[in-house]
Amino acid sequence: MLRCIWLLQLIHQFSLALAMQTNTKGVVVTGATRGIGKSICQRLLREDPDPAVRVFLCGRQLDRAREAVESIMAAMPEAAKGRLEPLLLDVTSEDSVANAARQIEAAYGKGSVYALINNAGIALDVPWQPDWQKRADTNARETVETNVYGAMRCFRHFRPLMCRGGRVVNVSSGAGMMNVQRMRDNRRREMLDERMGEEAFVALVEDFIRCWEGTAAEGRIEMHPERGWWLQTYGFSKAVLNLWTRIIARQHSELQINVCTPGFILTGMTEGYEKASTLKTPEEGAKTPVWLAVGDHTHTGRLFGGEGDEIEWVGYGAGAAR
Numbered sequence: 001m002l003r004c005i006w007l008l009q010l011i012h013q014f015s016l017a018l019a020m021q022t023n024t025k026g027v028v029v030t031g032a033t034r035g036i037g038k039s040i041c042q043r044l045l046r047e048d049p050d051p052a053v054r055v056f057l058c059g060r061q062l063d064r065a066r067e068a069v070e071s072i073m074a075a076m077p078e079a080a081k082g083r084l085e086p087l088l089l090d091v092t093s094e095d096s097v098a099n100a101a102r103q104i105e106a107a108y109g110k111g112s113v114y115a116l117i118n119n120a121g122i123a124l125d126v127p128w129q130p131d132w133q134k135r136a137d138t139n140a141r142e143t144v145e146t147n148v149y150g151a152m153r154c155f156r157h158f159r160p161l162m163c164r165g166g167r168v169v170n171v172s173s174g175a176g177m178m179n180v181q182r183m184r185d186n187r188r189r190e191m192l193d194e195r196m197g198e199e200a201f202v203a204l205v206e207d208f209i210r211c212w213e214g215t216a217a218e219g220r221i222e223m224h225p226e227r228g229w230w231l232q233t234y235g236f237s238k239a240v241l242n243l244w245t246r247i248i249a250r251q252h253s254e255l256q257i258n259v260c261t262p263g264f265i266l267t268g269m270t271e272g273y274e275k276a277s278t279l280k281t282p283e284e285g286a287k288t289p290v291w292l293a294v295g296d297h298t299h300t301g302r303l304f305g306g307e308g309d310e311i312e313w314v315g316y317g318a319g320a321a322r
Contacts, residue, residue, distance in 0.1 A: 024112040025052040026104060027293060028158055030091055030150070031120030033059035033068045036171065036262060036289070039282035040117060042072055043290045045079040053294075054108070058089035058100065058120075091120045091150030101157040115167040115293040116158050118151035123234040140212035140233045144205055147237035148244065155248065162255065169292045170245050170259040172303075176238030177261075177313070184228030191239055192313060194246035194301070201240070201247060208236055242303060242313060249301030256300040260288040263306035280306065 027044055031037040041057050057072075059065035065086035073080045087103065090096040104112060124139045151170055180191050190196070190204060211224045212231055224231055245259040262285035288308050291297070305311045 023052050024054055024108040025050060026054050026056060026108060026113040026161075027115040027117065028056045028058060028087070028100075028104075028113060028154070029117045029119055030058045030089060030154060032057040033061075033064040036282045036285045037117075037119040038068050038072070039286040040119060040289050040293075041068075041084065042076065043283065043286040044294065045072070045076060045083060047290060048294045049079070051083070053083055053114075055084045056087045056100075056104065057084060058087045060088075060090040060096075062086060062088040089154075091118075091154060092145045094153055097153045097157045101161060104158075105161055110161055111163045113158055113161040113166065114163055115169065116154060116162070117169045117171065117289055117293055118154055119171045119289065120146060120150055121171065121173075121237075122146045125233050139216070140209045140236075143233040143237045144209060147234075148205060148240055151241060152244065159252075164254050166255050167293050168245075168248070168255055168257040169289050170241055170257075171289055172241050172245075172259045172261050173234070173238040174261045174263075175232075175235035176240075176242050179230050179232060179235030179239045180313075182223070182230035184223070187228045191243050194243070194250050196243070196247055198247070201244060205240055208240075245303075246301050246313075253300075256292075256298065258292050258299055258302050258304060260292060260304040261306065261311070262286070262288055 029037055029040050029044075032041050038057070041055050044053070044055050057065055057069055059068065065088065069080075069084055069086045072084060087100050088096065089100040122143060124143055155168060180188055183191065196204075207227065208229050211227050211229050212233060215222075215224065215231060222231060223229070229236065242259050245257060249255075249257040263280045285306065288304050288306055291308050292299075292304065299310075303311055303313055
């Protein structure tokens with residue numbers, strides 16, 4: 001009799017765990033301890049009241065992720081209760097991303113991730129940053145490891161956990177389109193080639209890094225004389241993030257994969273800008289990423305602006321993705 005009771009309890013616990021796994025609608029938000037990322041988490045909780053939604057607020061330092069969660073819980077306790085948790089995730093570390101994915105799989109199972117929002121990013125060579133023209137030869141590598149390869153790592157490890165029809169949202173910048181405009185024509189054509197495979201894509205990115213490292217000592221941004229790159233790493237990283245979005249959208253028709261430029265947002269990254277008071281708030285910047293992640297649409301392989309408007313991949317008439 002006791003054995004039967006124990007067996008029934010075990011079955012009940014297993015059923016509860018299975019129900020938790022199959023009913024979870026997880027949204028992974030990288031770079032979410034402050035700025036746009038944190039506002040994305042807040043807006044997700046407010047705009048999607050589905051109790052199955054669980055927002056994973058990711059940060060490189062777990063204590064900062066926990067602080068951000070506590071801050072949101074204090075500001076919106078009812079909306080966040082049981083639907084928000086911190087997650088240690090450093091997008092520059094393969095092991096860290098893999099561990100984060102394993103944690104979600106162990107707790108909620110495969111198919112539990114509905115959306116991945118690749119928001120983590122850095123800007124080392126923009127005009128409002130101190131000493132931005134002192135181009136350290138490591139700037140390109142550091143920027144790409146976070147802004148480009150970081151998104152690729154997250155997609156690689158979270159893709160197996162995603163449900164069919166899930167969403168991927170890559171947070172880009174208008175600086176990417178400006179960078180493409182300044183490239184030579186042959187490079188610009190490459191940046192619109194969504195047929196490019198991952199090997200060729202990585203080779204293209206690494207070519208830029210080599211060009212940057214070879215000219216860093218000159219201390220100024222200019223066109224690379226032989227290769228035709230416009231040597232500004234932040235803009236380049238966002239340009240190739242746009243390109244990568246088109247590539248994986250073509251390869252993964254079972255998902256909705258898009259990229260957006262939220263606009264010029266007042267965050268820790270832009271607070272040194274001389275017209276900072278005119279910038280949009282992080283809450284305003286979260287509008288399009290959240291809509292792409294959980295909103296009612298069927299778009300994939302597209303680029304959207306800060307108001308949910310579809311925009312051209314570059315500003316010289318190439319047209320929107322098809």
